[in-house]
Amino acid sequence: MSTLLTAEYGVKDIVKSFGGAKALSGVSISVKSGEVHCIAGENGSGKSTLIKIMSGIHAPDRGLIRLGDKSFTKLSPREAVHEGVQVIFQDFSLLPNMTVAENIAMPTYILNNSRILSKKQTKEIASNALDLIGVDIDINTPVADISIASKQLIAIARATNLGVKMLFMDEPTTALTRKEIKRLFEVVEQIKARGVATVFVSHKIDEIQEICNTITILRNGEVVGDGLMKDFNRKTISQAMTGLDVSESRIAPKLEKTTKKVVEIKNFTTKPTFSNISFSIAPGEILGMTGLLGSGRTELAEAIFGQYPVDSGEIIVDGRPIQLNSSSKALKAGIGYVPPDRLTQGLFLEQSILNNLVSVGIDQYQSTGGRLSKTRLIEAGQHWIKDLRIKTNNPQNPVTSLSGGNQQRVVLAKWLAMNPHLMILNGPTVGVDIGSKREILKIIRDRAEEGMAFLVVSDDIPELVQICHRVIVIKNGHISKEFSEAQLDEKTLYEELS
């Protein structure tokens, strides 16, 4: 145990190129057992390459991997597991068709080279693993039927069960609400107490400040900052990550006083999801909406876009009451909606960037006889690429070739091209890095300044404070509180939420 407590894990002078492009140039990281270390960096900074090297998926060109008193020039996935390196990927890599018990127990069997499995042993392994992190989940349920937060905990139980010495968690909080994150952090503290070297990869600065002891910041494949977490603050981390001076002051444009309303919602009710929801949004106004898991905020947003049934209530768009029962009607009325899960709901992933950009409102590009005008399509696409600063050298490339932040901008552009009166954005900056986030918020602000109304649904309180004119908090399907511009403040919002 004593050697474990002082052991160090990490890499030294790692270089890795992919076809000429350098992903990592001489990166060194060291994590002690019983420490939570943060790796921070924008998309493309080399974080994922580093994880893949440590878990044996990629071999480095040069450099050493150090695991306790052993050194390796490269690892195979099996060796990595044998040496106690475990990675919890963003998608958790669980098998939906198998039970919780089997998902947790499989790696143990693989590690022991077992050929025959016993149901009893599988259940024992799983119960023990869940007990170890103090989590209670029915182990006989298929993973397909459990919530994302539980999946996360199962992935941790699975990883920590294997005599793990170094545990990577890749963006573990992206899909979790505030309450679930708290629970996750409790579990991380337990793992830490057991002497595991934990590496936390995240964009969310307030979270890494809360949980991490030490930090390494990567930019373009190089270490641009490392040390004790307490020596860094929000601003210095952002600056190191982006290489820019990032300010998080309020950027919401000044709102003209007006009695005009773009959208009025009156007594929206669908029991038990939400009831008696009433609010209105003025031209150029950015209204924020937040709430915990199951509060009904996503359903409400979808209801305004006609994708979730509304039992009673009224919606008035530009002074005219409309019937909302399909998204095409909402579109016609001038309401746009960007869903939270852009990868499955907002984009045609295999299609080109250009095709995605022009896919909403494709009618605009018709020439006589209903044929699509190719030149007009290309012109429009290029306009958006330039306007939203989407980083690509060829608009014909598939959307999958873009980074998360750029993909999100494509989704935004696609909807902005419709010129909606009200734009509903659900989690507009989930999973994008600080630089992209800033760009996206700027786009929202610019459009609001031109008179477009926004409804921003988000968990990211600092973001809401930064951009919104007003924020409503949803609790159990009701509006529990409304914060005016003067009352907006991170601390009070957090308090209202929890």
Place this chain on the structure above:
Amino acid sequence: MNIKKLLLRNETALIIAIVVLSLVIGIKSPEFFTLANLFDIFRSSFVQLIFALGVLIVIISGGIDISFPAVGIFAGYTAVVLMQRFEWNPENLLLPIALAIIIGIILGAINSIAIATFGIPTLIATLGTSGIFRGLMLTFIGSSFISDIPVALDKFATADLLKIQPEEGTLARLHILIIPVAILAIFVSLLLTRTMFGRSVYALGGGVEATRRLGISVKRTQAKIYMLVGGLSGFAGILYVSLQRKANPYDLAGSELDIIAAVVLGGASIMGGYGTVFGTVLGVLLISLIKGNLILLGVSGSWQRAAVGALLLIGITVQALNESKKAKNRRVSTSDEVGE
């Protein structure tokens, strides 16, 4: 397991379908409810079931193999040709069966190379090899019908476990194959549920990337799967030749429909990850029942293929509907979690 869950299970639905169909046929034509007819349904199911067990494994893994009839007849026919050419005429069945299984495994290995090594999509790979296998057999092995198959194979066609002569009507014969086939089904079931290999097959069907990250070799597992299916198809092929008492290189073409339909109706998900041996056994029995007895209902033989095709589509539609219903339930209960 509670009653509601039991009723919702695919196997329960299949048993109900088999019982209802039997009753309908039986009411219209009483000769349906004879022991002879029951044993006939079994007899026509043996070869089908062995093929189906192989297909089940592939479908659970998220792939598909449509070359198994070609592999089966290639192995069966070639074994007979080899035995004739070298004048091997042993008393027992060991040699022809071993030959056919080995040939099946070799052909399965070719599928493995196409799929695991070159990463060709399984449907296309096996469609291609299916053509290659049949073409090679007809060109190099032979294209003529062989009616004087080795004695051991010929004798086996009438090896009965039970013979029951009712007071009136036809003699009911239960073929001895019921024992080895039952053992094989139990063996495959244990293989799938209790071994690391079996669970790897389910894992592959659940997600290729997740399986790889578990440290399971995707390629090695795929290679094993297609070789195993090849071996099973070879075994089925030689038994087919034996039961038919002739070796016809043009046989078994088109049987992929019946067998894939049986496996899918048995509850194996065409998307991979789900399926049981018990369900497959019921699926095979249902298809045999339809193919053998629809004629008693006055449905002409030419409608049988259409009926089986329709059943395949019904099976897949039911799966798709269940899946989207589940997804909807999940969405309503947890939709706030998505991506936030």
